[in-house]
């Protein structure tokens with residue numbers, strides 16, 4: 001089977017988590033850069049990675065890496081590729097480009113030169129002059145950073161955060177990939193309780209239940225590469241079979257609460273679409289009435305940020321959280337927010353913090369570890 005170079009992209013700050021996911025799936029990591037993890041694989045891994053990875057946004061095949069100082073470099077290097085190996089004669093070709101700190105700055109020009117290079121190569125190889133582009137879409141990306149170009153072929157289609165279960169959401173849902181990353185960062189052990197007291201549409205608790213029971217995030221969605229002619233369709237059957245074999249059915253102590261009744265109903269429906277409804281207890285509850293279900297556990301949560309609430313209200317809410325959550329030292333707390341004065345309002349210095357992005361919003365994850373009881 002053909003060896004391929006792959007690139008998995010993720011939000012800034014999640015590279016280490018994604019790298020671990022890839023290692024756990026048995027991949028050889030080549031390099032890690034801002035928002036990018038490079039690894040090796042074969043055709044088989046187009047399906048395996050798309051189906052199994054929880055924190056990646058997208059999987060590309062890296063077709064080429066080259067120095068790009070002028071548009072001739074772009075045209076020639078792209079034109080050299082044997083495109084009919086990847087794209088049928090009716091394929092709809094979409095070329096995107098991004099450029100950072102490089103001589104070639106115009107993304108629009110990069111797109112049009114790139115597309116011309118692909119079409120010209122196809123004309124020669126197929127020996128036809130016009131391309132109707134009436135078939136499936138094929139996405140090519142030219143990514144230039146410091147004059148170094150990557151020529152990438154998208155295998156994913158709609159972003160990997162779109163698992164398919166979150167058809168309904170509230171005003172500020174957390175990205176599914178970030179929610180999964182928070183669960184990994186927390187080191188939650190599924191024998192313990194996990195509570196999200198601001199669960200909204202249920203993303204964090206749903207991702208946690210899927211992680212605990214090895215339910216692959218991409219099992220029931222489509223990928224742009226699923227119908228590719230140059231890939232053996234059996235790779236999808238094999239990857240799905242392998243993923244299904246690993247699913248567990250462990251009882252879990254996961255709770256999602258929110259003061260908004262409508263959000264709890266949405267959470268329940270999202271959880272049942274994700275196949276994890278039976279593992280999670282949802283309840284309408286204001287944080288003021290928060291009660292610990294046990295001596296030990298994990299709170300992982302994404303409280304309101306303040307963009308839609310007055311600053312003083314947010315401060316009061318975070319103060320209430322601080323007062324409630326500090327009562328049981330056996331509970332670890334992982335709180336993600338973009339509110340600048342979180343620490344002061346919460347009233348406690350975190351053990352560690354980490355800069356992360358929820359879409360375009362810069363946030364910090366404040367981490368409070370659980371404290372072991374001392375035996376005297």
Ligand SMILES: C[S@@+](CC[C@H](N)C(=O)[O-])C[C@H]1O[C@@H](n2cnc3c(N)ncnc32)[C@H](O)[C@@H]1O
Pocket residue numbers: 169170172173174175197198199200201202203204257258259260263285286287288302303304305317
């Ligand atoms: C940022 S959203 C959470 C989004 C969620 N992570 C998701 O993916 O959908 C914050 C949630 O906190 C809830 N909320 C606001 N004030 C609350 C309070 N005092 N007690 C409990 N929930 C509250 C809101 O109803 C909202 O659903």
